[in-house]
Amino acid sequence: MKILSAKQIYEADRATIKSQAISSTELMERAAFACYEWIIKRFPDRSRLFHVCCGMGNNGGDGLVVSRLLLENGFRVHTHLINFSEHRSDDFKVNLDRLIEMKALVTEVSGVADFPTIEHGDLVIDAIFGIGLKRSPSGFTKKLIQRINNSKAGIISLDFPSGLFSASTVTDKEAVIRANHTLTFQVPKLAFLLPDNQEYVKEWQVLDIGLDKDYLNSADCLYHGSDLELNKGFYKVRKKFSHKGSFGHSLLIGGSFGKIGAMVLASRAALKAGSGLVSTYIPKCGYTAMQSTNPEVMVEVDDENYIQYFNFKTNPTAIGLGPGLGTHLKTKKGFVDFFSNCKAPMVIDADGLNIIAEFSDLSELIPENTILTPHPKEFERLVGKWHDDYAKLDKLLAYSQQHNCVVVLKGAYTAIAHQGKVWFNMSGNPALATAGSGDVLTGIITALLSQGYTSLEASLLGVYIHGRTADLAVEENESIESFSATDAIDYLGRVYKEFV
Ligand SMILES: NC(=O)C1=CN([C@@H]2O[C@H](COP(=O)(O)OP(=O)(O)OC[C@H]3O[C@@H](n4cnc5c(N)ncnc54)[C@H](O)[C@@H]3O)[C@@H](O)[C@H]2O)[C@@H](O)CC1
Ligand SMILES: Nc1ncnc2c1ncn2[C@@H]1O[C@H](COP(=O)(O)OP(=O)(O)O)[C@@H](O)[C@H]1O
Ligand SMILES: [K+]
Incomplete structure (x- = not known):
């Protein structure tokens, strides 16, 4: 799944118009029809009033259609033309004429006095x-956006919530539509995936409008989506004559007094994610807990x-x-020596990352293709503060390139x-925002590395599987609130079945 830039979307439009020998008006009709179908399926009630607010460009043209x-x-519609510019796109004009021919209720909005009265339920x-x-x-366009946001009506944005930028951060938070639903064309947009924009983009759907396949397949994108289709592509089916030695030996290292549970979760997840053998290396105090909760897992111990x-x-x-490693002074010292000499492929999480952040020279020693799994706070410790999500993405790209590693920014x-x-x-969904969920992810990714997936494949597949456990659990017995890290492990079997 590719995430095209705005420039690439315009190019895809042009390629489609050429290869399918259609006009831009026909493409607009197709895009708007897809929105119309979604809207009436979701909101079939014909007594409801639709306020369709149209700008003067092609987005406005979609609205007119x-x-x-x-x-x-047979729906009730009041169309409002938001008259912010003299310039109107050609397809806007064509579709305005069509609407006027129908004697539709169309009002020009050129100032506050023309604002629609939007009722609860519209x-x-x-x-x-x-x-x-x-x-x-x-x-007045900003004021109208505020009026719409403050109304009690549901808001459906076509393609993009108005006021959001496609490749940079919002500069005026009061001048962006806060949409309940966004119906976007052909591909997800980067802006929808960034936490800074969560107030503007809630639910979003991608509608297929049949853009040129050759263009989409060949477009070179910086950003991609990781979905079932991508991950199915590198899922390895097990061979009939395979044995436990075929699926590697995962070693989870961590735990400290009071945090042995993190290792119980990570090692259990590694086992259930298919590692042939799983061992743990933990402090002595965790021995009994580990052996009694995870009988399949082997245990070696360090200091008390x-x-x-x-x-x-x-x-x-x-x-x-x-x-659960902790940051005891002696742990840090041992970590530094171990890390610099480790030859096995590694997944580094939690306090492992915090120690690397503390001793900045350690970053230079990260072996090629190591996987780092920071949450945003841990990532900030590694790379310093950022001023917005785009700067964060730049830092993410730069850090992973500089150290030739995979960074999984959770x-x-x-x-x-x-x-x-x-x-x-x-x-995935917010059910995953629960204690120990990251430990389970570390176990899953380690198990996939053990089974011979590359670092990138193990990261993509591991994160996808982890998220999917929560999706399935919430569809079935759990709620967003009740889901726990143990449930994520219990749902691994169900998720794997979706790959075969
Ligand atoms: N492949 C696709 O994604 C398709 C996209 N279409 C629609 O086309 C849209 C893009 O259309 P446009 O390029 O006409 O752009 P928009 O309709 O998004 O932009 C509005 C127009 O206002 C002008 N403008 C920008 N900022 C302004 C501001 N702050 N104040 C006043 N005027 C401003 C722009 O120059 C532009 O002409 C898409 O978002 C989508 O809705 C569809 O019609 C066809 C297929
Ligand atoms: N709102 C959310 N939607 C989807 N996934 C989430 C959400 N919040 C957290 N997660 C996922 O849950 C996991 C939390 O990991 P982490 O912060 O390390 O937790 P912990 O330290 O408690 O194990 C990550 O994989 C993250 O992507
Ligand atoms: K819009």
């Missing part, structure tokens, strides 16, 4: 600006309450390092960076 289709099908279709916005809306020697005998295929749309590209994970 939606108005016409709703009217032709629906606003926001077609004021799309991806073509160049500067924050101002004057924390790890300091890192002198395990296991010869692992992959190492997951950091869950969040609602976890961003996985490797060799100058970023993939945003499309599975």
